[in-house]
Each structure stands twice: as structure tokens, then as C-alpha cells.
Amino acid sequence: MPTNDINRRFKERIQRGDTILMPGAANALAARIIADQGFEAIYVSGAAIANTYLAKPDLGFVSLPELAQHVGTIRDATELPIVCDADTGFGNALNVRHTVRTLERAGASAIQLEDQVAPKKCGHFAGKRVVPLDEARMRIRAAVDARTDEATMIVARTDARAVDGYDAAIERAQMFIEEGADITFVEAPNSREEIAGIPERLSGTPQLVNLVVGGRTPILDFETLEKMGYSLVLYANVALQSAIYGMTEALSQLRRDGRMDEDGPVASFSERQRIVEKDFFDDLEKRYAGG
Template sequence: MATTDHSLREQLDSDGIVLAPGVADALEGVLAERAGADVLYVSGNAVSSSVHGGPDIGLTTMTEMVTRVGQIAGAVERPVIADADDGYGNALSVHRTIQEFERAGAAGVHIEDQDAPKKCGHFADKTLVSTAEMCGKIRAACDARTNDEFVVIARTDAVAISGLKNAIDRCRSYADAGADMVFIDAPETDAHLEEIGAELAAIPLVINVPYGGKTPLLPADRLEELGYDLMLFATTAQKAKLQVLERVYEHLLETGDERGLTDQLATWETRDAVTDLERWRDLEDRYA
């Protein structure tokens, strides 16, 4: 991964909430970076859909996720945060998971306290490991990193299972175990978001507010007022892609005519600019 102007920790220590758009592949990463993103986020949900066309229910392996993160990190200069699901096993598995993500170029990961098989945080029928087991995973994650700049985020899915109070209590324990940030997924009301911000004000906070999920769609400026430090847009781009591609494929198969789509398509020149063709041509002239 190329050297960034600011590390992930430096971005998070700056004033204001950090916005991290979700990217599922290298092209999305490049586009998000060109749009001005300072931090990129690789969602397990988005990668699940992209890799095997299935839902986020624990089907994606560590190897698949690490491979995709490496491809994205290798294509961009901004720090990349990765979804490491439940760490892909016990605390020993987490130890190796962190090493693999760090080698792949991730600047940080989040690990959740779900029991296997894990599910998207906004799905029903999740189960949790004990707070003690999750704290062991967090300690293993912190010990496994070789670079102190690597950020370990502890996520809890407790709200839907054992309530908001337990989610907050778990986050305090996870921070005590060494987590750099905490992330309560799928809070269900504005009041939930306010209480999290108030109760965990001393701990850096992550929030994900997905369209169609359980969490109210509050804007970044309001979430910043409530005390959140990092806002993930986990699958927003992929949902846009789904909508557009469905229409494109249907039109092509119904009409057999691409001309009706030209106002919706990037130009050849735009694609060449995004994929940095000119730089590769310069390298070809130099070496070949």
C-alpha cells in the first residue's frame, strides 16, 4: 500500500467525525478515493455479495476477505479499515487474523462478539459469545499487531439480543481489554444513539447507519454532536450498483440496444482516467 499523508490514527485524532465510504473491490476503492475519501471501509456484507453472490451469514472465509482487502489496499493510498467478522474462530484464530489483515495492508479492523455462524448486524437470530471470551479475542488482536498504528475496533451486536445497557457494558469491557474504538451495531432509535454517545463519551465511537437497516438515518453532523468519531457507509455504494446494474442488464436483454443507456454510462475516457491508463502507458514506454 502506498504511503498516506495521514495514518488512520491521525485521521481519527483530527477534529470532526471521519466519514468512511464502503468499498467492495479495488475499482470502488479508487473511485471513493478520487471523490475525496480520507478513509475507506471494506464491509463483510458487501464482500460476501461480491465474492459469492450470497448473503452475509458467515459464508465468506478469512482468506477471501483478506485477499479482497489486499487488492483494495494495493490500489489506493488512503487507509483501509476492514470488517474481520468474528475473527474467524477463537482467540488464537483472531491472533492469526490480525496478522493476515495487517500483512494485506489494512490500517485497522473491527471484530464482533457474535457466536458462529455470524450474521449481518441488522439480521435477526444472532447469538453472542460471552463478554469474557470477546475480551480474550480483543487482547489477542492487540498483541498480534506488529504496528502500533494498526487500529483494533470492538463491535457488539448485543442491542437486539440482550439490550442496549448490556451493549454499553460490553463496550466498556472491550475498551478495558485494549480496543482502540468500540462499535455498537444496529441501535434502533435516536434515543439509543444519544445514550450510546453519552454513556461512552470517553471511548472513541464507530457508527454504521445503513439505508434499510434498523438504525435511524441521522446525518454526520448530528452524529458528531452526539459524540461519534467514525461513520461507516458500509454498503451504500453497492446498493447503488445493484440498482443501476439491474436496470442496465434488463434494458440490454429487452432491447438488444446499448444506445438507450449512453446517458447513464461513463465515457471510455473516464474509465481510462479512473484506471490510470496514462501512467501505465508511460511505464510501457520506459520498460517495454
């Protein structure tokens, strides 16, 4: 399906008021598994790319070309909508424009920009800082102006809750809505009451809530968040954290026992080939074989 059609359908669902449960992916394999499990959208997590691709924490190490390459491979692997974490936009408002154009070409359906200083930190780390409001607004204005497909959505994230408090974060999100943001994202609310208050106080604009396993935001069930009025319920790094857990379990058993077969904590050989669509490529090979 063409990316423009994917984007349009995704935006229509958001505008209709649907609530979508969205896991994060660090790479195309994770995206393929997310699609295989029946989820309806994928989040490309900057933290997950930093952790898996560079083995570094989420401290602004991923570059725009590296991010775009990951988005492109994920777009090739699935037709699900992609919400892309673009951190601070990789510079000033002019850089934000370039970032949005680059990620649109790579296949993003929605592009998230935040108001931290560069280099940014994970939203659930201590010691975050945000740029002045005028600079943050210009990032969003530039992003809105830069998109070439009107169905590409701009997600405006604020990390001001940890810096200036809850009310200041809500006020920033309202300013981003005035600049044309399609979705707002108040990062790291610290209580159920704060979570509930975000869609109430920003009524009329779709909201994203980020649930980080082990993070600062309380974990609420999907039905509760749906009733609160959230459009996107994000688990940015469940796939990553489960992969770390699974690899650790399997490798510790291999180290202990000195052997591993399909009765161990691993996917079977056939399941691995199914996920990467080997049968599809076998059919292509036959089609294009000479003779």
C-alpha cells in the first residue's frame, strides 16, 4: 500500500477518536513481529535504536541518517502506520524542516518532536532541561510547515512536567496545538490524576500517553486510558526489554548447559523463517530463475 494511503487512513482513525495500542520497534524484525501479533501501529523509538544499534543509553546519540535508515527498513517490512521519534529535530527550526522531509521520504506516518535541549535525555531520566517556549513553538511550526503530505501528522511532545511542573507542561502542549500540532504528548505524568487530567485539559486534540515499564508514569490498563480519551497508548520499549530478558535467559542456559535445542527458550527454526517471510522469497527465486 502506498505510504500516502497508510498515512491518510491512520489520520482518519485518530480524528475519528479511536484508541490505538502501539508498541515500539527498534528494527524491522521487531516491527514484523508487532505486525504479526495484530497491532495496528508501530512506534520507532529513538531509545530503542540507541540501545540496540549502538548499545548506548537514550542520550541523543542517534543521528538523522541512522534514524531515517531504520524508518525505511521498517516501512519496507510492514504496511502499518509508523510514528517516528525524531527527538529534538536535530537542530534549529531549519534543521527540523529537513528532519521532517527526510523522515517523510523514509516512510513515517507521524513525526514526533520534543522541547528538550540537545542532546536530549530519555523522558524518564533525571536531569532533563527544556528550551524556551518560543524556540519550542518554532520547532513545531517548522515541522507543520515542512510536511509534504497533509496526512502526515506532527506529534508535539513536552518534557516540561519534570522541569517546570504539570501545569507548565499542559500550557506548553496548548501552545503546540496553536502552532498546528496534530497530537500532543505530555511526557512522564507522575500519577493517575495527572494522566486523567491531560485529555481533559487539552480536550479536542488527540493525546498520546507513554507507558514505560519501570518508568515514572503509573501503568494503567488500555480500557482505562481509552475511557480517559487517549488516542495512542504507547509502550515504546516492551519489545526491547523483553528481547533483553529473552536473550539473557537463553544465553545463560546455553552457558550453563553447553547445549541448546528447540526445547529451549528460543523460537523454532521454522518460526524464525516464517517471520522473515522466507517462503515469499523462495517463490520469487523460482519466478525469476532462468530456463
